[in-house]
Amino acid sequence: MTAPTTSAAPPPAFRAASGHHYHSARLAAADRLTIAADHSAGLAAECAIKAILLDYLGSRLNDKQRPYNGDLELSSHPNPPGGKWRKQDRKEYLHEHLPDLWGQLTTILDRRRARETGVLFLRLIGHNPFHDWDVSGRYGDGTAISDADLDRHLRAAYDLLAAHEQARVLGTGALA
Amino acid sequence: MTTASAGFDSSWLAAQKVAEDAAALGRDVVLARDLLGRSSLLIDDMSERLAPDSPELSSLRERFVEVTRPFTGLEPVQTARSMFAPELFFTAPELTEVSPRADGVGRICTLERTVVGTDWLQRDDDSASGTPVSRRDRRVALYGFKGGVGRSTATAVLARHLADLGRCVLVVDLDLESPGVSNLLSDEAGRPRHGIVDHLVEAAVGNADNLELVGRASLLNHHGNGEVFLAPACGLPLEGQTYSYLSKLNRIYTDLPATGDGAPPRPFAVRLEQAIAACEDQVEWLARRPDHVLLDSRAGIHDIAAVTLTRLSGLALLFAVDNPSTWEGYRMLLSEWQRRPDRARELRERIRIVGAMFHSAGDTERLGVLRKNAYDMFVDTLYNLPDEDEPEPFYTPEGQVDDAPYAAIPILFGNDLVGLDPLRSRRWPELPFVEAAYSKFTTTVERLLPDPHEDA
Numbered sequence: 001m002t003a004p005t006t007s008a009a010p011p012p013a014f015r016a017a018s019g020h021h022y023h024s025a026r027l028a029a030a031d032r033l034t035i036a037a038d039h040s041a042g043l044a045a046e047c048a049i050k051a052i053l054l055d056y057l058g059s060r061l062n063d064k065q066r067p068y069n070g071d072l073e074l075s076s077h078p079n080p081p082g083g084k085w086r087k088q089d090r091k092e093y094l095h096e097h098l099p100d101l102w103g104q105l106t107t108i109l110d111r112r113r114a115r116e117t118g119v120l121f122l123r124l125i126g127h128n129p130f131h132d133w134d135v136s137g138r139y140g141d142g143t144a145i146s147d148a149d150l151d152r153h154l155r156a157a158y159d160l161l162a163a164h165e166q167a168r169v170l171g172t173g174a175l176a
Numbered sequence: 177m178t179t180a181s182a183g184f185d186s187s188w189l190a191a192q193k194v195a196e197d198a199a200a201l202g203r204d205v206v207l208a209r210d211l212l213g214r215s216s217l218l219i220d221d222m223s224e225r226l227a228p229d230s231p232e233l234s235s236l237r238e239r240f241v242e243v244t245r246p247f248t249g250l251e252p253v254q255t256a257r258s259m260f261a262p263e264l265f266f267t268a269p270e271l272t273e274v275s276p277r278a279d280g281v282g283r284i285c286t287l288e289r290t291v292v293g294t295d296w297l298q299r300d301d302d303s304a305s306g307t308p309v310s311r312r313d314r315r316v317a318l319y320g321f322k323g324g325v326g327r328s329t330a331t332a333v334l335a336r337h338l339a340d341l342g343r344c345v346l347v348v349d350l351d352l353e354s355p356g357v358s359n360l361l362s363d364e365a366g367r368p369r370h371g372i373v374d375h376l377v378e379a380a381v382g383n384a385d386n387l388e389l390v391g392r393a394s395l396l397n398h399h400g401n402g403e404v405f406l407a408p409a410c411g412l413p414l415e416g417q418t419y420s421y422l423s424k425l426n427r428i429y430t431d432l433p434a435t436g437d438g439a440p441p442r443p444f445a446v447r448l449e450q451a452i453a454a455c456e457d458q459v460e461w462l463a464r465r466p467d468h469v470l471l472d473s474r475a476g477i478h479d480i481a482a483v484t485l486t487r488l489s490g491l492a493l494l495f496a497v498d499n500p501s502t503w504e505g506y507r508m509l510l511s512e513w514q515r516r517p518d519r520a521r522e523l524r525e526r527i528r529i530v531g532a533m534f535h536s537a538g539d540t541e542r543l544g545v546l547r548k549n550a551y552d553m554f555v556d557t558l559y560n561l562p563d564e565d566e567p568e569p570f571y572t573p574e575g576q577v578d579d580a581p582y583a584a585i586p587i588l589f590g591n592d593l594v595g596l597d598p599l600r601s602r603r604w605p606e607l608p609f610v611e612a613a614y615s616k617f618t619t620t621v622e623r624l625l626p627d628p629h630e631d632a
Contacts, residue, residue, distance in 0.1 A: 019260060162261035168250055169218070169265065170287070171210030 011065055014054065015164060018047035022157050029150060038145045039138040041153040042098055042130060048160035049105050050095050056167055057108050059095060067095040069108055098130040129156035184213050190243035191215040192274070192284075198236055199275070199282035206265050207274075208249065208287045216249030218265050220256045220282070228258060272515060311453065313490035313626050315469040320495035321505035323475035325532040327495050328357040330587055330617060331472045332396065335361070336605045337618035338468055339402030343628055346390065346459050346466040348372065348407040348452055350484060351474040352425060355409035362406050366394030370411035373421065375451040376428040380442075389451075390458045397603050403463055407455035429479060445483040452488065467628035477509065486523060491624055495532040496584065498546040503553055510557035517561040524558040524581060528624065530617065531584035543586055550582035585620045588613040 025040035050067050053059035059069040072093035095101055106128075129152045137145070188209065195207045195217055204220040217240050219226060219233075226233055237253040244252070256262035268287055277283040318334075320327045328351070335345045349357045352373060370378075370387040378384040388411075393404040413419040429444050442450075452469070459466045473484040485492045496502050513520045529550045531543060558581075590609045604610060 158261070162264055165260045166264050169208045169210065169216050169254075171212060171214075 009065055011061060012050075012067075014047040014051035014067075015161075018044050018051060018157075018161055018164075020044075021047060022154075022161060025154060025157065029154065034145050034150060035138060035140060035142040038133070038150050038153055039135075041150065041157045042133045042135065042137070044157040045130060045153070045160055046098055046101060048157060048164055049098075049101055052160065052164050052167070053095060053105065053108065055164070057105075059108075062094075068093050069095065069104065071108060072104060097135045098133050099128055102128040102130055129153060184247060187244045187247035188213070188215060191217065191240065191247075194236060194240045194243060195284050196275075199284045201232065202280055202282055204266070204277065204282040204285075206271065206285045206287050208265060210249060212247075214247045214249045215244055216251060217253045218256065218259070218262075219253070220262075220266055222256050222262070225257055226255050228255070311456065312488065314467065315452075315471055315489040315491075316621070316625070317471045317473050317484045317489035317492045318495065319473040319481055319485055319492060320475045320532065321477075321509065322497065322502055323354075325495045325497050326587060326593070327475070327532070328360060328472055329593070330495070330530070330532070330614065331357050331470050332360040333605055333610065333614045334618055334621060335393070335404045335470055336396045336398050337614075337622065338625075339396065339398035339404045340400055341622070342401045343467040344403045344405075344459065344464050346405045346407060346456060346469045347393065348455055348469060348471050349409040350448075350471050350480050352409045352428070352480065353474055357472040358406060358408035358410070361393035361395055361404065362391060362408070363394050364412060366391045366406065367408060367412035368406075369413060371408045372451050372455075373409060373424040373428055374411050375454055376447055377424045379447065379450060379454075380427075380430075384454065387454070388458075389455045390462070395602055396605065405455075405459045405463070405466070407452075444479060445487055448480070448483050449488060468625055477505075486519065490526060490626070491621075492523075492527050493530050493585075493621065494527060495530045496546070496550065497532050498534075498542070498549060503549055507553050507557060510553065514557045514561060520558050520561055524554070527558075527581040528621075529582055529584045531586040533589040534586040535589050543584065546584050546586075547582060550584055554582050585617050587617045 021040045021044035025037045025044055028034075028037035028040060050059075053069060054061070054067055057069070058071065059067050062068055068090075070093070074088045074092075091100070093104075095104060132149060133153060191207055195205050198205045198217060198219055203224075203226070206218040206220075207215055208218060209215045217236065219236075233253065233255070240252050241248055256266060259265070265287060271285040271287050274284040274286055316334075318327050318331050331347060335347050338345045347357060347361060349355050350372065351357070355371075358367070368388040368391040370389050372389075374387055375384050375389060378387060390405045390407045393406045396404050398404065410421050411419065428447075452471070456466055456469060471484050471489055473481045475481070494506065496506065510520075513523055531546050534546070535542065590613055593610065593613060601607070
């Protein structure tokens with residue numbers, strides 16, 4: 001389990017962490033350490049998505065330093081007439097793990113104006129390359145991870161980090 | 177009191193100066209500018225690493241931040257080795273070379289991502305935009321920097337003139353934000369069910385095969401065997417069908433990603449090309465291959481105009497009224513092209529100025545004045561390209577070459593032309609004042625068009 005983050009901890013540096021996880025993933029992949037490589041590739045992508053969400057797409061850190069997006073909270077939308085109030089699972093707006101995190105990213109992007117969305121990023125978010133990835137994959141024996149799966153995860157992590165860097169230099173128009 | 181800090185333009189100039197100094201040390205540099213206009217200097221140190229704490233880098237960083245403020249990028253000076261994906265910046269296709277690599281001096285490029293406008297400088301790569309030369313040469317773009325200069329009326333008159341000669345003409349209404357030419361050419365009977373916007377949104381999801389994109393222009397009373405077809409911006413849905421033009425318009429400019437592995441992405445230029453090609457194919461299927469395709473482009477600096485003029489057409493007619501704001505506008509545009517000499521050299525061969533709404537009454541010198549203004553503008557911009565070794569092909573001291581781009585083709589102005597209602601007087605192009613106003617225009621453009629029987 002990921003250790004709970006308290007308000008005393010320094011704020012997470014998702015971009016830097018993403019780069020580190022990505023490079024570990026490449027090193028592990030080069031050594032045929034498939035489980036570690038695939039796990040790190042997924043973490044790299046998670047961190048890159050969180051960095052993109054925080055830096056460009058309006059997400060914030062809560063008082064426990066965990067990222068969330070207010071637009072995904074039900075309380076930010078008026079109840080439909082006659083609609084019933086329902087208690088929302090915080091997983092729906094807190095940014096946690098893949099593959100669900102991908103759904104949050106595309107939901108938030110769908111609300112942006114498409115005119116400014118960069119090709120690189122649109123191509124990237126078209127399909128969820130992590131639909132088959134789970135953070136508990138690190139407990140597996142590695143037989144479930146094919147070379148093609150690992151390549152796809154590494155490529156997607158790279159693209160996400162590259163998209164973040166492109167947006168940093170050329171403006172958020174590269175994203176949304 | 178100190179002077180105000182650098183503005184948008186002066187900050188960019190100052191950034192270029194630092195970039196020159198950085199390149200003078202022997203490394204290639206890219207000067208990137210973001211959506212807000214903030215610049216960053218990217219230095220290529222792949223062949224020889226530049227340490228992050230080296231005095232050379234520290235001094236550049238300090239100066240760059242100082243002179244570009246407040247238009248300073250988030251990470252003002254970066255080296256390729258410190259970047260995660262340097263290839264996205266140093267080998268990006270939209271790089272614009274400012275000065276080439278020379279002995280001991282690195283190459284300087286700029287890289288910008290803006291919301292509107294990058295299409296004006298894009299390379300005209302036929303393989304990328306998918307426009308075969310044979311298709312492109314048949315197309316004529318009609319463009320005015322300022323609107324309201326009679327561009328759509330001229331399009332309709334030209335279409336009719338060509339049809340009178342027996343040609344098959346397709347008129348495409350690309351003034352998507354304010355469609356106009358369709359109403360001059362067709363009443364409702366001649367309108368197809370779908371328009372250009374429909375092709376753009378349907379093709380994006382692979383659903384464009386069964387659209388009805390063209391109709392016969394029902395309002396043009398031409399003679400002989402010619403035909404005029406219209407591809408309107410907006411379709412005419414069957415009664416009871418919903419049709420939301422605005423929701424489509426809001427979505428058409430998106431650059432689309434590739435649909436599958438190996439397929440290329442589809443930027444807006446390619447999507448527009450495919451829409452026009454689909455209209456041409458429908459005309460060919462209904463009648464014959466169109467001899468001429470008239471693209472009624474929208475006014476102003478806009479992506480549609482950029483794509484239409486630079487990539488989709490073989491002849492570009494630039495409508496100009498002889499006043500300062502028109503020349504200032506064209507100067508702005510042409511000096512952008514000047515920044516890309518390779519593009520400019522090719523573009524200037526395909527341009528002609530049209531003297532729109534030209535008041536000739538009582539003063540034969542006026543056309544000469546308009547022509548001189550156009551000539552001066554070309555001399556300052558497209559005839560003044562950097563590193564031009566060959567003698568300038570268009571340059572004559574007096575500007576007296578009659579088939580040169582600046583030799584404006586006049587369309588005469590008459591008060592009777594204002595408020596012409598094509599639905600009330602269907603034979604309007606035959607009215608004597610209309611024929612008189614447009615005769616020079618139609619006959620000159622006719623000569624500039626490729627022979628319809630070539631490569632038929």
